């Protein structure tokens with residue numbers, strides 16, 4: 325096998341014949357002696373001319389590619405049940421992996437199926453009414469469904485990412501995610517994939533229960549669990565909730581970073597929890613054309629992918645960084661309860677909106693908020709809730725408090741705001757005062773620094789800052805045994821994914837689901 329690299333202008337991708345000819349030249353053999361090839365990676369290189377760079381493995385006769393084979397799922401109708409709480413990436417991949425291991429996943433999800441969920445999100449954007457069980461964070465597919473679907477974990481530290489990427493392709497994702505340096509799926513494609521995963525689980529004998537919000541987890545004397553849930557008829561708005569108890573010897577808890585009731589349940593029971601640092605800041609929205617101009621150095625052409633960016637810097641001992649950048653995307657309201665304003669970003673597969681948005685956030689550690697120390701392990705959770713409430717109280721709705729970027733740094737109110745993709749709307753606000761000072765001051769220094777040193781043109785009053793980006797990761801950790809992945813004191817309970825504080829993002833949460841299922 326020989327690894328070769330081919331560079332070509334975007335829009336002039338090499339044909340199979342050209343790749344084989346390049347491989348033959350590089351290997352010093354005839355074209356006939358090249359038995360095949362595999363594209364390993366494709367990345368955009370915008371340092372000079374705008375190019376795609378391909379990394380390719382070429383094979384001689386007798387050599388074959390190390391192909392990944394999606395494992396077989398077993399029929400688990402009569403197998404031991406394992407309760408999986410939460411149908412986000414962690415819960416879905418745990419369920420799939422349980423099928424492979426011959427266990428029967430029983431998935432309990434507080435939200436609705438991926439199609440019904442869309443109506444609640446549309447209502448949220450239109451009328452500002454949050455359904456506490458069905459929103460941008462809660463419902464089938466979890467917070468990953470209506471996202472940009474960036475799949476950026478390339479690290480193999482947490483497990484074999486090929487298992488996640490290949491399964492996503494098997495369930496309907498574009499195969500380009502297997503080779504792109506910055507793969508993404510898009511929120512127009514994700515629902516079908518999420519639905520195909522559910523169908524696979526139920527066709528093999530696993531169960532999915534929607535409208536099933538877990539309210540209590542009881543460890544029985546025999547070591548098993550009673551998991552109590554409030555069950556609502558998701559098809560009917562008026563139907564009353566009923567109580568239902570599910571039983572199993574093992575439970576995977578994959579409820580995500582916004583399941584505040586689950587953290588409270590742990591605290592009430594005296595089960596171990598820890599405060600965990602997270603990051604908080606704003607969403608910055610620029611015209612995509614401006615980001616294209618900056619990142620492609622004025623050479624952008626419409627057939628090129630919408631330009632991305634990312635940065636990280638240190639200001640006064642804390643990281644300030646871009647988070648979950650959505651090229652050609654839109655801003656969405658991702659609150660999970662009334663009286664909160666929270667923003668995040670998503671984009672469709674084509675990434676073709678007029679805007680580029682990204683979280684720009686500052687790391688926050690428990691020692692930054694000593695006034696919340698009385699809440700113990702929930703200190704940062706209370707801090708997060710207070711900031712979200714302050715944003716809501718300023719506008720009196722889920723309209724976002726907003727300020728132009730330079731005005732924010734000069735600490736003056738904006739007299740008018742540019743257009744925004746945030747459907748509920750924005751209101752001019754002193755974001756520099758609404759944000760906690762340790763966040764606001766670091767952002768004030770960060771924006772000009774990024775504009776001066778990294779992306780000329782980024783620091784501009786054409787950019788709008790909207791508050792608040794606060795659901796970057798969990799502010800609480802549910803500690804687990806590093807060997808068995810069980811909760812440190814409640815054996816048989818596996819805190820899993822982003823809500824447990826062990827992952828961040830779609831791929832790493834899926835990988836954590838797989839690891840927990842393996843341990844079960």
Ligand SMILES: Cc1cc2nc3c(=O)[nH]c(=O)nc-3n(C[C@H](O)[C@H](O)[C@H](O)COP(=O)(O)OP(=O)(O)OC[C@H]3O[C@@H](n4cnc5c(N)ncnc54)[C@H](O)[C@@H]3O)c2cc1C
Pocket residue numbers: 409410411412413414415432433434435457460461462463464465466467468469470471472473474475476536537538539578579580581582583585586648656658668669670820821822823828829830831833834
């Ligand atoms: C708008 C948006 C865009 C994003 N974009 C990206 C991106 O492009 N790339 C990326 O990698 N990450 C992105 N993320 C983050 C990513 O979605 C999360 O990191 C990931 O979904 C975490 O997976 P999880 O399974 O651990 O938790 P979640 O996805 O949060 O899933 C938890 C599930 O548990 C359910 N649940 C909660 N409480 C209960 C209960 N009491 N009973 C029953 N069920 C319950 C919830 O309804 C939810 O479905 C985005 C997030 C948002 C909100």
